[in-house]
Amino acid sequence: MNICSVCLCLSFLTVGVLGDEVKSVSVMEGHSVTLNTNVIRQTDDQIMWFYGPENTFVARINGEAGGTMFSDDERFIDRVKLNYQTGDLIITHITSQHSGLYTLNISRDMKVSNKTFSVTVYARLPVPALIRDFSQISSSSERSSSSKCSVLCLVMKVSHDVSVSWYKGKSLLSSISVSEHSIIRSISLHLECLDDSDVYSCVINNSISTQTQHLNTDVCHKCSDSPDMRNMRIIILPVIFGPLICVIIIIIIKHKRRVKGL
Incomplete structure (x- = not known):
């Protein structure tokens, strides 16, 4: 062989x-x-x-x-x-x-x-926590920034790399990658106020699962309730109704004089 x-x-x-x-x-x-x-x-x-x-x-x-x-x-x-x-x-x-x-x-x-x-x-993904970020308000600019809303989306525990993102509706606003070794585990969202028609969401996801937390007025105030809007009402209401009140007062005075003349 x-x-x-x-x-x-x-x-x-x-x-x-x-x-x-x-x-x-x-x-x-x-x-x-x-x-x-x-x-x-x-x-x-x-x-x-x-x-x-x-x-x-x-x-x-x-x-x-x-x-x-x-x-x-x-x-x-x-x-x-x-x-x-x-x-x-x-x-x-x-x-x-x-x-x-x-x-x-x-x-x-x-x-x-x-x-x-x-x-x-x-591991199962944690539900993200949404908290107001009051560190954005400094003593020198407190008055000008008090109407703004800065929100942190915070991730407490993750076992693998995850993506943490802010969305407005379906549009991606910002995103970061977070792991169990990450020092920074939060991502910020800065708004003037929260409009009823706007849907902001913080989304955490990995390759097989997703967790979502929606922003609401418990965390961020509505635009209709913002200090700027309240100040605007304080200014606008006297402007609109002041002259009308004066006219009514004048009519009442004239009416009283006429009655006395009779």
Whole structure:
């Protein structure tokens, strides 16, 4: 047998490793995730799942016997299931400790195909807090700026990068990226006042979920109630009704004189 023939035979006997691509999967904490093998299990197939850089055993379906075995690691006890027909791995009530790499080994006809999954578990997003930013009012300019409304959209806790944005209706006004390591976790909105027709919203989102908080008059006053509008009414009302009151008074005086003359 020549060298080429020997190499050809060895190529069939050697374990074949297929599929180096890492598939990314995102899931929210508390939900379930399914890692799909994308195969239909044959009688002699052996399917094994491992977790992390230490290749911690997670689950297995034995070949012809068809028996299943699961990890005794406390992270996976009572959380892991296998689809008997496909070998899909199902993790229920998932938490952040289940984030990481999962490796699938499928043994078939003396060959092994591998697949790798990168699972990212996102904590539930917090509801953003909207608070008045009174630091914008200084003692020297308090009178001129008291009618303005500066609002902070504050994010308290995040486990991954999130986007924090101000919207007017569907139009993006401003946006920042916030992570658990960020020093600044708020974004400002500056308004003269809040008009009834305007809808301002602070939106927090990551790749799988969103939280929204709408701005209302509990935080920012209506334009009709602003100091400028009140001052304008104080000025306008006497201008409009002052002459009218004077005319009425003159008519009453003339009427009294006429009655006396009679």
